[in-house]
Amino acid sequence: MPFASTLYFATMLLFALAFRAGAAPQPITRRSSSDLSLTAQLRLADTAIERYQLLPNDSDFVFNFTGTEELPVATSQNWPALVGVGTAFSMSQLPACSMSFLHLHPRATELFALVSGHILSEMIPQAGVLDSNNKQRVIRTDLRPGQVTIYPAGSFHTQVNPDCEPANFTAAFTSDEFAVSLVAEQIFSFRDGVIARTFGQSIAGQDIERVRDAIPTDMAIRVDECLSKCGIKQ
Numbered sequence: 001m002p003f004a005s006t007l008y009f010a011t012m013l014l015f016a017l018a019f020r021a022g023a024a025p026q027p028i029t030r031r032s033s034s035d036l037s038l039t040a041q042l043r044l045a046d047t048a049i050e051r052y053q054l055l056p057n058d059s060d061f062v063f064n065f066t067g068t069e070e071l072p073v074a075t076s077q078n079w080p081a082l083v084g085v086g087t088a089f090s091m092s093q094l095p096a097c098s099m100s101f102l103h104l105h106p107r108a109t110e111l112f113a114l115v116s117g118h119i120l121s122e123m124i125p126q127a128g129v130l131d132s133n134n135k136q137r138v139i140r141t142d143l144r145p146g147q148v149t150i151y152p153a154g155s156f157h158t159q160v161n162p163d164c165e166p167a168n169f170t171a172a173f174t175s176d177e178f179a180v181s182l183v184a185e186q187i188f189s190f191r192d193g194v195i196a197r198t199f200g201q202s203i204a205g206q207d208i209e210r211v212r213d214a215i216p217t218d219m220a221i222r223v224d225e226c227l228s229k230c231g232i233k234q
């Protein structure tokens with residue numbers, strides 16, 4: 001199976017979600033309530049009782065991840081029943097031999113649970129959390145099916161699937177609109193001078209542009225050694 005067709009991973013899809021959610025919001029005062037999305041109406045509801053009235057169908061309380069081409073992430077933007085609940089959920093897959101973008105969630109802690117396959121996870125908590133050598137602590141976990149790890153809100157994290165099979169996972173978030181920040185791409189959006197000073201002038205001018213251009217934009221980053229081990233075509 002060509003690698004590209006197996007790409008099915010939440011982080012980039014979240015991007016798509018962010019763009020969709022960002023499509024021209026209008027001030028509420030300019031719209032009658034019937035123009036508001038169901039999600040917006042639910043947010044404006046005075047009470048939870050009113051929210052249940054806005055969700056009359058029992059099927060409003062079911063989100064179907066199976067077999068859809070939709071985003072594998074349920075948030076209050078695509079599943080209105082999450083409004084007021086304060087959580088979101090993902091059921092997804094990290095393809096064989098791939099690594100998720102180094103990312104963080106600005107508004108939510110994530111509980112990441114492996115259903116099948118194998119994941120090597122790395123997480124960097126806030127500054128000041130040190131290891132026994134007084135260096136920044138990096139929490140590395142080797143996850144097997146049935147295990148869960150925690151990414152506290154704002155912590156940097158990434159996952160590698162080092163095996164030849166996809167890794168299926170679920171993830172729960174403590175916000176109905178948890179969002180994602182992509183560390184490399186966003187840092188390199190600063191002006192060159194800011195980047196040069198940030199990195200102690202070790203990178204400047206053309207090199208900054210080279211790094212910008214080299215930051216992968218694929219949905220999941222391929223791990224080359226693994227791809228050749230598994231005989232997966234790139």
Ligand SMILES: *[C@@H]1O[C@H](CO)[C@@H](O)[C@H](O)[C@H]1NC(C)=O
Pocket residue numbers: 057058059060
């Ligand atoms: C309730 O949901 C089902 C399944 O999505 C749909 O077929 C039906 O039309 C809905 N009923 C109402 C009253 O919205």
Ligand SMILES: *[C@@H]1O[C@H](CO)[C@@H](O)[C@H](O)[C@H]1NC(C)=O
Pocket residue numbers: 064065066067068
């Ligand atoms: C879930 O969605 C898929 C794809 O649209 C569909 O084939 C399947 O029947 C749905 N499952 C249920 C229980 O509605």
Ligand SMILES: *[C@@H]1O[C@H](CO)[C@@H](O)[C@H](O)[C@H]1NC(C)=O
Pocket residue numbers: 093115116117166168
């Ligand atoms: C992983 O998820 C995919 C897509 O939902 C599914 O087809 C596959 O059977 C799952 N693999 C395992 C081992 O559960």
